Amino acid sequence: MRVGILHNPLSGRNRRNPGVFQEILSQNPDVPWAEVQTPADILEALRSFVQDDVECVVINGGDGTIQSAMGALFHHRPFVSMPRVAVLPAGTANLIAGDVGVGKFSSGVLRQLLTEARSPSPKFIIETRPVLRIRFPEEREPLYGMFFGAGAIYHGTQMGLQTKQSIGRLGEWGAGLILLKFLLAVATGSRKGLNPITVRVVTEEKPPVQEEFLLLMVTTLNRLFLGMRPFWANKPGPLRYTSLRVPYRYLWRVLPTVLRGHAHALATSTHGYVSDNLSEIRLKFDSGFVLDGEVYTSSRPEEPLLLDSPGELSFVRLKAE
Secondary structure, three states: OOEEEEEOOOOHHHHHOOOOOHHHHHHOOOOOEEEOOOHHHHHHHHHHHHHOOOOEEEEEEOHHHHHHHHHHHHHHOOOOOOOEEEEEEOOOOOHHHHHHOOOOOOHHHHHHHHHHHHOOOOOEEEEEEEEEEEEOOOOOOOEEEOEEEEEHHHHHHHHHHHOOOOOHHHOHHHHHHHHHHHHHHHHHOOOOOOOOEEEEEEEOOOOOEEEEEEEEEEEOOOOOHHHOOOOOOOOOOOEEEEEEEOOOOOHHHHHHHHOOOOOOOOOOHHHOEEEEEEOEEEEEOOOOEEEOOEEEOOOOOOOOEEEEEEEEEEEEEEOOO
């Protein structure tokens, strides 16, 4: 399996460990690789990988780099057949790598990956996930990723960006600290960072609703940070949708169960909880949102965003020794 490597030197762990992969790259001159920092860099590199017959794109970067690579692969379609993808957790939070990453952030993992790729019987696990697409009402390229969040998720991410040198360095544990602060605010009745947002939600399956939500998320991942799986619907559909409406009830009784991906008798829409699997969803709200840790806004919030899936990616993981 022919491998090509996208290397973002500005991603969190790469910036703190700038030379960790240099020896491996110099020892494997036959492996095409490109230093990338912008979406344009990534698209140019992927087009060169097509000429090199690359079948697996290794992304050595954070969630933002992965997001840009997905955009290049699905929006610009440089490959005739979609390549496999191997993700190294080289960012700060590494939300995507926590679910479908190839392994640890180490030179040994990349060396093993290159060795297995040359083997006639590689010891790989291939996991397939749908990709999330966000289409804007204005003339603007869609965004591609795997985790969308609004409401408290947006405010929590902003707090994480403001404290990036402290909480941000802790990766998914930092995200856990932000969640803990959110839960403490809920428990104490604090309104800081918990301002509900009014959202109009339109799906194919149910009548439109417009209500106040404390948080709302849409993901194609199987696992979020710290192993949480806050989606418990058991239906077909590539998009996992979870929301917490205001007012909500029984939060502390429900939370331990639903964070592990299990239904709870009290986690009902009447009490403020919704979990569903959807093919597409339209959301209209006057606030920013988060995609894979990056913050965005729509220039026309009076019109809805359309969330759907343009297809799937196959992710390469190494088998545990």
